Structures are given as C-alpha cells and as structure tokens.
Amino acid sequence: MKISKFKSTMFLAPFLVCFGLFWLAPFVYGIYMSLHKLSLTRGNMGFSGLHNFLDLFNSESMYSEAFFLGLKNTVLFVLISVPLLILVSLLLALLVDNLPKKVQGLFRTIFFLSYAVSVTSVSAIFVWLFSGNGGFINNTLVRMHIISQPIPWLEAQPFAWIVLVITTIWWTIGFNMMLFINALNGIDTALYEASSIDGANYWNQFKSIVFPSIKSVFAFVALTTIIASFNVYGQPQLITKGGPTQSTKSLIMVIQQTIFDGNNLGMGTAMALVMGVVVMLFALAQNFLTREKKELKGDKQV
Amino acid sequence: MELRKVMKTMTAAAAAAAIVVSGVGTGITEVRADDKVQIRFLNGFTGGDGGYMREITDGFNASQDKYEIVESQEKDHYLKFKSGEYDLVVIHGDRLKTFADDGMIQDVSSVYENAGIKLEDFIESAQDIVQVNDGLYAFSLDIHPLVMFYNKQLCAEPPKTYEDIKKLNEELQAKDPNLYAMGVPGLGLVEYYYMTMANQNGIELQDGEALKFDTDEFADALMTYHDMIFTDKVSPSKLGLDGEFKTFVQDEESVGGTQTAIALTGPWFYQAALEKYGDDLGVAPVPLLGNENSVYGNAHTIAVPSNVEDEEVLNGISEFMKYLYTPENLINWADAGQAPTHIATKEAIQKEADKYPLACANYEQFDNCKIAPQVYNVGEQLKYLNENIFNMIVSTEDLTKEQLMGELEKATKTALQVSEGF
Numbered sequence: 001m002k003i004s005k006f007k008s009t010m011f012l013a014p015f016l017v018c019f020g021l022f023w024l025a026p027f028v029y030g031i032y033m034s035l036h037k038l039s040l041t042r043g044n045m046g047f048s049g050l051h052n053f054l055d056l057f058n059s060e061s062m063y064s065e066a067f068f069l070g071l072k073n074t075v076l077f078v079l080i081s082v083p084l085l086i087l088v089s090l091l092l093a094l095l096v097d098n099l100p101k102k103v104q105g106l107f108r109t110i111f112f113l114s115y116a117v118s119v120t121s122v123s124a125i126f127v128w129l130f131s132g133n134g135g136f137i138n139n140t141l142v143r144m145h146i147i148s149q150p151i152p153w154l155e156a157q158p159f160a161w162i163v164l165v166i167t168t169i170w171w172t173i174g175f176n177m178m179l180f181i182n183a184l185n186g187i188d189t190a191l192y193e194a195s196s197i198d199g200a201n202y203w204n205q206f207k208s209i210v211f212p213s214i215k216s217v218f219a220f221v222a223l224t225t226i227i228a229s230f231n232v233y234g235q236p237q238l239i240t241k242g243g244p245t246q247s248t249k250s251l252i253m254v255i256q257q258t259i260f261d262g263n264n265l266g267m268g269t270a271m272a273l274v275m276g277v278v279v280m281l282f283a284l285a286q287n288f289l290t291r292e293k294k295e296l297k298g299d300k301q302v
Numbered sequence: 303m304e305l306r307k308v309m310k311t312m313t314a315a316a317a318a319a320a321i322v323v324s325g326v327g328t329g330i331t332e333v334r335a336d337d338k339v340q341i342r343f344l345n346g347f348t349g350g351d352g353g354y355m356r357e358i359t360d361g362f363n364a365s366q367d368k369y370e371i372v373e374s375q376e377k378d379h380y381l382k383f384k385s386g387e388y389d390l391v392v393i394h395g396d397r398l399k400t401f402a403d404d405g406m407i408q409d410v411s412s413v414y415e416n417a418g419i420k421l422e423d424f425i426e427s428a429q430d431i432v433q434v435n436d437g438l439y440a441f442s443l444d445i446h447p448l449v450m451f452y453n454k455q456l457c458a459e460p461p462k463t464y465e466d467i468k469k470l471n472e473e474l475q476a477k478d479p480n481l482y483a484m485g486v487p488g489l490g491l492v493e494y495y496y497m498t499m500a501n502q503n504g505i506e507l508q509d510g511e512a513l514k515f516d517t518d519e520f521a522d523a524l525m526t527y528h529d530m531i532f533t534d535k536v537s538p539s540k541l542g543l544d545g546e547f548k549t550f551v552q553d554e555e556s557v558g559g560t561q562t563a564i565a566l567t568g569p570w571f572y573q574a575a576l577e578k579y580g581d582d583l584g585v586a587p588v589p590l591l592g593n594e595n596s597v598y599g600n601a602h603t604i605a606v607p608s609n610v611e612d613e614e615v616l617n618g619i620s621e622f623m624k625y626l627y628t629p630e631n632l633i634n635w636a637d638a639g640q641a642p643t644h645i646a647t648k649e650a651i652q653k654e655a656d657k658y659p660l661a662c663a664n665y666e667q668f669d670n671c672k673i674a675p676q677v678y679n680v681g682e683q684l685k686y687l688n689e690n691i692f693n694m695i696v697s698t699e700d701l702t703k704e705q706l707m708g709e710l711e712k713a714t715k716t717a718l719q720v721s722e723g724f
Contacts, residue, residue: 042404133538155540244488249689262679
C-alpha cells in the first residue's frame with residue numbers, strides 16, 4: 001500500500017513538534033534574550049544588539065571578570081576531573097568484570113547506588129567528612145598520627161579542589177562504570193581464549209582486545225563526562241559556596257548569580273550561549289581526535 | 303482512517319498545550335475558595351521560625367470567615383517572588399529599596415490606615431527601614447542584629463570590650479591551646495562582621511547610590527579582623543563557612559579541633575546552641591570592638607507586591623495586619639527567637655525576660671543597630687567583599703594594607719557598576 005508524501009511526513013510530526021517546542025524554541029528565544037536588555041524584575045527594556053556580548057569581552061566590566069573567573073575555574077575542574085572520572089570508572093568496570101559471575105550484579109548495584117543519591121545529600125555527607133575543624137577525616141588522620149594539625153579541606157586550596165573532585169568521582173562514577181561494563185560484556189570471550197593460547201598477558205589483552213573493542217563507548221563516555229563536568233554546579237554551591245575566595249566558583253554559578261541575584265537575564269543568557277560554544281569546541285576537539293584515529297586505522301587496514 | 307485519528311489526537315494535544323501555555327502567560331489575578339478571599343503569603347521561613355509564623359497565620363484563618371491566608375514557605379522565596387504572583391511577601395530590610403526601585407512592591411500607607419496601624423507603633427530604627435524613596439513600603443516584623451552567645455562553662459561573664467576578649471583568650475589558651483575566645487568566619491555571616499566593624503568605627507560606606515570601600519578608615523577597620531587572628535590570636539584561622547558558630551558548638555570528641563567560648567553570630571542559630579549547651583548558654587550584646595557601641599543587623603518586613611490591586615484582597619491584608627500587630631498574636635514570633643519591632647509587643651516580651659532571653663538581648667542592641675545602606679541591589683554591591691575580600695583577610699597571614707586597598711578598589715568599582723544598573 002502506498003501512502004502520500006504528506007502523510008508519511010506527518011509521521012515525523014510528533015518528533016518535529018517536540019523538537020520545536022523543547023529545543024528549537026528555547027534556543028531561539030535564548031538568542032533573542034541575549035540580544036536584549038532584559039531584567040528578571042523590570043522586564044524587557046529594549047533591543048541592545050550585541051551589547052551583552054561586547055560587555056562580556058570588555059575587561060573593565062564586572063560581568064567579564066566574573067565570567068572568565070568562572071570559566072577558568074570550570075576548565076580547571078574539567079581538566080582535573082574528566083581523566084579521573086573516565087579512568088577510575090574504567091578500572092572499576094574491569095575489576096567488576098573480572099569478579100565471579102555470581103557477585104558481579106551485587107557489586108554493579110553497589111557502585112551504581114551512589115549515582116542515585118541526590119547532590120544535596122552527597123554534599124552534606126562530604127561536608128561532614130571534610131569539615132576543617134572537627135571533621136571525620138581530620139579526626140581520623142590526627143588520631144592515626146598521620147597529621148598533627150587538621151587540614152583546612154574546605155577553606156584553602158588545593159584541598160578544596162581535591163574534595164570537590166573526590167565528591168564528584170564518588171557520586172557519578174557508577175554511571176560511567178555501567179557503560180563500560182556493558183561494552184566489556186559485548187567482547188567475544190573467544191578472543192581472550194585465543195590470545196591466552198598465544199601467550200598474551202592481561203596488559204596485552206587490554207591493549208589489543210579490550211580497548212579497541214570499547215573505544216567507541218570510551219569516546220562517548222569522554223564526551224558526556226566533559227559536558228557534565230562543564231555543568232558542575234551542585235557540589236561547589238553546596239560544599240564550598242564557591243570559596244575559598246571564589247576559587248571554586250563554577251561558570252554555572254556565575255550565570256545563576258547574574259540572572260537571579262543581579263536580575264540580568266540578558267547578560268546571563270549571553271554567558272550561557274558563550275559557554276555553550278566553549279563546550280561545543282571541547283566536544284568537537286574530542287570528536288576530532290577520536291575520528292582521526294579511526295581514519296588512520298582505516299587507512300592502515302586498507 | 304488511522305491517520306485521521308492520529309491527526310485528531312495531535313490537534314487536541316496542541317489545543318490543550320496552547321491552553322496550558324496561555325494560562326501560564328496570563329497568570330491568575332484572584333483566588334477564591336469556600337467563599338473566602340485567599341491571600342497568598344510568601345516567605346522564606348523554612349527554618350525553625352517557620353512553625354511559629356504558621357501558628358500566626360493559622361490563628362488568623364481560624365478567626366476569619368471572610369479571608370484566608372495561604373502561606374508558602376520557600377527556601378528560594380525571592381526567586382519565587384520574581385517569577386510568581388503573591389499578595390504578601392516577606393522582604394529583608396536591606397532589599398526593600400531594590401524591590402521598590404524595580405517597581406515590584408507598592409506603597410502601603412493606605413493599608414496602614416485601613417488596619418488602624420501607625421508608623422509610630424514601631425521602634426524608631428524599624429520606622430527608618432520601611433521608609434524608602436519617600437514612601438512607606440512595608441510593615442516591620444523584626445530586626446535581627448549580630449548577637450553574642452557564650453558558653454558559661456568557659457566564660458562566666460560575657461566580655462564587654464575587645465580587651466575582655468583578649469583577657470579571656472589568655473585564660474583559655476593557658477588551659478588548652480585548642481581553646482580560643484572567639485572565631486572569625488571566612489564565609490557566611492561575614493557581612494555582619496565587617497559592617498559591625500564599620501559601624502563601630504563610625505565609617506559611612508554609602509557614597510551617593512553606590513558603596514565606597516576604598517578608604518583608609520575602612521581598610522584599617524577590616525585589618526582588625528586580620529590582627530585578631532594573626533597578631534592577637536583570639537580566633538583560630540581558616541574557619542570557613544559559618545566557622546564562628548561551628549567552632550562554638552564544637553564536638554568534644556573532635557581531635558585537634560578548636561573550640562571557642564563565645565560566638566558573634568546570627569540569632570537563628572539560637573535553638574541549635576540551646577540544644578548543645580542548655581542552661582550553660584548565655585546571650586549578650588556584641589562587645590565593643592571599635593570606638594563606639596554599634597552593631598549591624600537585618601530586618602524582616604512584610605510588603606505588598608505592586609500587582610495587588612483587588613480591593614477585597616487589600617482589605618484582607620489590612621485585616622491580617624490588624625491581627626498580626628496585636629501583642630498576644632505577634633508574641634508567637636518571639637517564641638521563634640525573633641525580636642519584634644512592634645512597641646506594644648516588645649513591651650509584653652520584656653515583661654517576660656526569662657522566657658525570651660534572645661529577644662531581650664537583641665532589644666538591648668536595637669538603639670545601636672544599623673542595617674545596610676539603602677542603595678540599589680546592595681547584596682550585589684557587597685558581593686565581592688563577601689565572597690573574596692573577607693576570606694582573604696582572615697586566611698592570609700602576610701596580607702598588607704596596600705594589598706587590601708587594591709582589592710577594595712576592585713570592590714568599589716564593582717559596586718559602582720551594580721548601582722548604575724545595566
């Protein structure tokens with residue numbers, strides 16, 4: 001049975017409507033807002049052209065100072081946390097994958113559980129653990145004579161970053177680990193057997209079988225982890241309040257404060273759009289690096 | 303046929319979505335249920351004080367046939383206020399000018415008149431707080447200044463001057479090097495700290511519509527906190543967020559942790575301190591740290607949003623104010639540890655000083671209490687000091703006055719930009 005082009009196109013309508021309503025319209029509206037002098041309390045005070053963007057790149061402007069401070073802090077967090085979030089979760093996945101089948105499910109669940117906990121609860125736990133004066137970690141370290149004076153975990157650098165990275169790893173590691181475990185499950189066990197017969201050790205197997213097999217998942221995990229790390233908000237907001245001296249204030253915190261404390265919706269939206277471009281550049285760079293390797297590999301096979 | 307069905311369903315869904323969207327866009331101007339006029343009352347009392355405000359609104363509702371207060375207690379109530387529609391909103395005294403300038407709240411002189419309430423029914427500093435831009439923009443509920451808690455086990459009498467604090471510190475340090483007289487926080491109540499020091503040194507920060515921080519006097523006043531930690535060593539360093547209170551209620555099990563005998567802190571920590579120390583908890587005015595007795599505080603006020611025009615709603619608000627500003631009703635607010643500014647209620651509370659020690663300690667400070675200068679978006683103007691400079695002062699041992707002045711110039715520049723708007 002043949003159906004008309006119009007009718008067949010109509011099957012795409014649910015997707016197009018959702019896409020338009022929930023992605024395209026907010027995106028276009030975001031651009032519109034960034035080009036206006038828009039206050040959360042006073043409303044739209046008129047078209048301002050590129051004023052918000054120019055102000056953002058004017059070093060004399062307080063918005064520029066706040067934005068680039070947030071960007072610097074966020075990029076630092078991305079650089080520290082992303083490699084750890086990927087490598088530790090991969091390591092955990094390999095460990096779980098090598099456990100006896102009977103207990104694999106149990107450990108998968110245990111490690112994934114932390115991901116289901118809200119950031120508020122996670123932050124409360126880590127503030128209690130790392131409180132500088134009388135916190136659990138300091139008490140334990142002093143009791144064990146590892147340190148003589150308490151460490152100001154949340155009050156001085158680099159300790160504050162260490163706490164935020166540890167918190168983030170503990171909280172989100174389960175998600176990446178599950179993706180890696182699924183990828184590992186897809187590897188044909190015959191490959192392991194054959195390589196063992198050929199005398200390959202675990203490292204050889206990882207290098208020549210495991211990693212090439214999970215490389216696409218690895219790239220996906222890297223991409224989503226970079227994006228998630230750029231969006232860091234809950235942990236610094238609840239654990240360090242952006243301190244000490246604004247050194248852990250993330251870009252999302254800056255945008256949130258610009259809009260809700262400063263009432264400057266137009267500037268906040270402009271910041272969000274520029275941040276989107278920065279994240280996209282990072283994602284493209286990551287994608288480019290992965291693709292390049294694929295092409296090289298393709299050339300080699302040919 | 304099937305396709306037609308799908309099309310019909312989609313059309314219905316689109317129509318429903320359009321109704322929802324348009325409903326959201328137009329907003330709701332009046333809410334009525336059970337023949338009562340409902341008054342939507344938004345506040346941020348999500349802590350221990352929330353229950354006491356609820357007692358007041360429940361009492362009003364039980365007394366009424368015609369009006370009903372529908373109370374929303376929200377953590378981010380300013381955000382809700384900016385994006386929602388309410389008939390009554392609790393606003394901090396230092397924010398009244400910003401909301402008045404933004405046209406979000408209205409003059410309430412007529413509500414005062416209808417309720418039979420006079421401005422003179424409130425203490426003088428409260429009268430100043432609610433008068434903004436030559437108008438009367440709110441009803442004063444309370445003033446909450448910085449207050450001193452002390453642990454009677456470590457300090458029998460509350461210190462009255464900085465010299466007393468230093469003496470107390472010497473005694474405590476002789477007993478145990480982890481015992482200090484007080485704690486200076488790095489984050490949290492820092493605004494109360496530096497504004498108290500500015501007030502006690504007679505420093506006026508307002509310069510037109512902006513705040514000016516880069517003066518020698520203010521730098522010297524701020525350096526007092528630096529010297530308290532690194533020269534006089536009356537406070538441990540790097541105490542972080544709410545460090546003044548956390549150190550005061552330090553767990554005895556803590557190893558190597560520091561503990562303090564007094565805490566200059568907010569009255570909202572009173573219940574937690576009472577749970578920890580019971581009868582050993584003392585409350586007193588803030589000691590003299592500078593040249594004159596003065597303290598910084600903030601205030602809760604109740605304002606009427608500018609979109610409230612319905613006469614019946616405005617009459618309901620007047621009725622609620624009449625009920626609220628009756629000593630037997632407003633005294634519930636003192637049960638929450640707050641110090642109401644309504645004179646008749648204040649007098650009733652002071653007659654029961656044993657029952658309301660915190661409110662009475664705060665009343666002792668009312669004559670010397672100042673809130674933040676009335677400038678546009680004062681919170682944003684103070685932000686650089688709150689988030690950056692004060693922490694630097696209390697955590698950088700080798701900080702010089704010149705370095706501090708450089709930072710204060712940045713803070714002044716930011717405050718000026720905030721005051722100019724965008």
